[in-house]
Amino acid sequence: MKRICVLTSGGDAPGMNAAIRAVTRKGIRTGMEVYGIGHGYKGLIEGDIRLMNIAHVGDIIHRGGTVLKTARCEEFKTDKGIDKAVENINKAKLDSIIAIGGDGTLKGALELVKRGINVQFIPATIDNDLGYCAYSIGFDTAVNTVVNAANGIRETGMSHDKTTIIEVMGRNCGDIALMSGLAGGADAVLIPEVKSDIAKIIDKIKEGISRQKKNSIIIRAEGADISTEELTEEIKMGIGEDVRTVILGYLQRGGSPTALDRNMATLMGSEAVRLISEDKPSTAIGFDGQKVTLVDLKIADNIENKVRADLLELVMTLA
Numbered sequence: 001m002k003r004i005c006v007l008t009s010g011g012d013a014p015g016m017n018a019a020i021r022a023v024t025r026k027g028i029r030t031g032m033e034v035y036g037i038g039h040g041y042k043g044l045i046e047g048d049i050r051l052m053n054i055a056h057v058g059d060i061i062h063r064g065g066t067v068l069k070t071a072r073c074e075e076f077k078t079d080k081g082i083d084k085a086v087e088n089i090n091k092a093k094l095d096s097i098i099a100i101g102g103d104g105t106l107k108g109a110l111e112l113v114k115r116g117i118n119v120q121f122i123p124a125t126i127d128n129d130l131g132y133c134a135y136s137i138g139f140d141t142a143v144n145t146v147v148n149a150a151n152g153i154r155e156t157g158m159s160h161d162k163t164t165i166i167e168v169m170g171r172n173c174g175d176i177a178l179m180s181g182l183a184g185g186a187d188a189v190l191i192p193e194v195k196s197d198i199a200k201i202i203d204k205i206k207e208g209i210s211r212q213k214k215n216s217i218i219i220r221a222e223g224a225d226i227s228t229e230e231l232t233e234e235i236k237m238g239i240g241e242d243v244r245t246v247i248l249g250y251l252q253r254g255g256s257p258t259a260l261d262r263n264m265a266t267l268m269g270s271e272a273v274r275l276i277s278e279d280k281p282s283t284a285i286g287f288d289g290q291k292v293t294l295v296d297l298k299i300a301d302n303i304e305n306k307v308r309a310d311l312l313e314l315v316m317t318l319a
């Protein structure tokens, strides 16, 4: 009987629970013993390893967050920390680890692989910043959350003739800003990957004002090259009108996962168990829009993430 374990690491992402459910239930029903690790790599170091059963993952498919809990664990970035984790993995006689998280979690998984542990990686981060795959679990829910917020902001902005700057998450990746800007009909989007052209944005908003459109929406990714405060000041001065600012923050990480995120999580979780049952090497699992994709885990970490920068122009053309 194979003994496998599942953990969630880094920021939580909507859909992580659906992935935990798929891994646990498919694992058990394939004849495996499935263990859950609490608080990601921290739990591996501390030996927080518990046996899961079918009921443990009941009623979670629709919930955001992660029932296994998650953490950012600095100790796991040290040899001492990783060695302790490997010791616990061997002590518990675990055949394979299923790690669910973002780019940092992938780096951590690579360290385990270097020490001879079999790891199946499932991408789950609202940032969508993993270069080896087109999509990460949680991104769709986060974008929908931003778009819903932008809808409300648009209504009050329209009523008061106000321009609003919305700051969104994404760390060094502009995908949340770009895709929510496109879906929310924003007037301009600022992302970390592209130098911001404030004069162009001001001209665009002024053009709107000249045709009586006084409620523009600008979406700024948190990693963009100008701060929200500076941007607000510059736009205020440039258009000669008051500007409001909304920082969406953690609400982008919570919320019930969309059907897309649940299904991605379910398919990838199921695939991870299949790979282990067939004794496959460590793999980074992904999705290309239609089907699950597989990349050698050692290669996955070196694939650079590319942003659809051309969409910035499209946002402004359509505004």
Ligand SMILES: Nc1ncnc2c1ncn2[C@@H]1O[C@H](COP(=O)(O)OP(=O)(O)OP(=O)(O)O)[C@@H](O)[C@H]1O
Pocket (backbone or CB within 6 Å): 009, 010, 011, 012, 041, 071, 072, 073, 074, 075, 076, 077, 078, 101, 102, 103, 104, 105, 106, 107, 108, 109, 111, 124, 125, 126, 127, 171
């Ligand atoms: N270079 C590394 N070596 C070993 N472990 C790492 C490395 N980088 C990150 N990790 C581990 O992975 C954990 C999660 O990484 P990080 O905090 O970057 O989040 P993430 O997985 O990228 O998710 P998100 O970006 O969505 O929050 C870290 O706290 C650390 O324990």
Ligand SMILES: O=P(O)(O)OC[C@H]1O[C@](O)(CO)[C@@H](O)[C@@H]1O
Pocket (backbone or CB within 6 Å): 010, 011, 012, 072, 125, 126, 127, 169, 170, 171, 222, 253
């Ligand atoms: O949870 P923390 O440590 O505040 O991290 C926030 C970061 O995590 C993310 O929400 C991803 O999980 C990023 O978008 C953001 O930069």
Ligand SMILES: [Mg+2]
Pocket (backbone or CB within 6 Å): 010, 102, 103, 104, 125, 127, 129, 171
């Ligand atoms: Mg990350």
